[in-house]
Amino acid sequence: MTPQLPFTKGNGAGNDFLVLHDPDDRAALTPAAISHLCDRRTGIGADGILRAVLCDRSPEALRYAGRATWFMDYRNADGSLGEMCGNGIRVLARHLTHHRHIPPGRLTLATRAGLRTVDIADTAPAGEVSVHMGRPRFAPDEEALTVSVGRRSWPALYVDAGNPHAVAFVDDLDHAGSLVSPPAVTPSPPQGVTVEFVRVLAPGHLALRVHERGVGETPACGTGACAAVAAAHRTGVRPPDGMYRVDAPGGTLHIRVAPDGTHTLTGPAVLTVDGFLTASPLYATAVAARSGAEG
């Protein structure tokens, strides 16, 4: 039988993803395959891949079976693994509800960073989705970093938002330059790091540019927006209601910081294209089926 793997294209504030629906954990994605699929000329094009796998079929997510039905296997465009993706998990929830794999409401999804709950109101292909991100953490021995681009340097704070971030406050986002190359971060976190350049426009209102680990500059980053808010909140310049607005080049995200320090991220999650990777060169070179798979 012809091998087929359904895909959906979606984005959150312009941060775009290829969703591969693979409930039985059959697609063996290699880093080369992922880069190929994410290539904007020879593949489909995306900042990353979200593979939807049933927890009870995935050796990596089996421990969550019973508490979550679906596992988000997130990969960066360069093929590297990511623990968590704040925009991606909201797009994945849209995919699962729009394609009737799960009813809307409050969903619990498994990620490499643990379980996350998502609130999604309907089965529409577009609209706002919220995710409860937990409490970002500051690691005492890693928090004092320096971020440099060209001859400019800024002090930065290490923030764990489920994945690693370095947040630098800047007077002007243009000072970060073209961000074609990754900013230098010292000391360099061994696991790599996503870098946020953040301008405080007012208490509760931030503007951000982001260079994502494993991707490059992206139009927005959900975990990055939470890391930026956590760093801003820590300075004590806080909005009275804990509501933050984060403007990124691709759109605006809203983050509520609850009195217990937990962050809830809300923003657009939009599905744009449905298709199939079929018996094409793209499928053949990109997705090696695990043994037992059709085709």
Ligand SMILES: N[C@@H](CCC[C@H](N)C(=O)O)C(=O)O
């Ligand atoms: N775009 C994402 C973050 C994706 C993961 C990141 N590139 C990493 O390697 O940690 C988001 O919206 O959070």
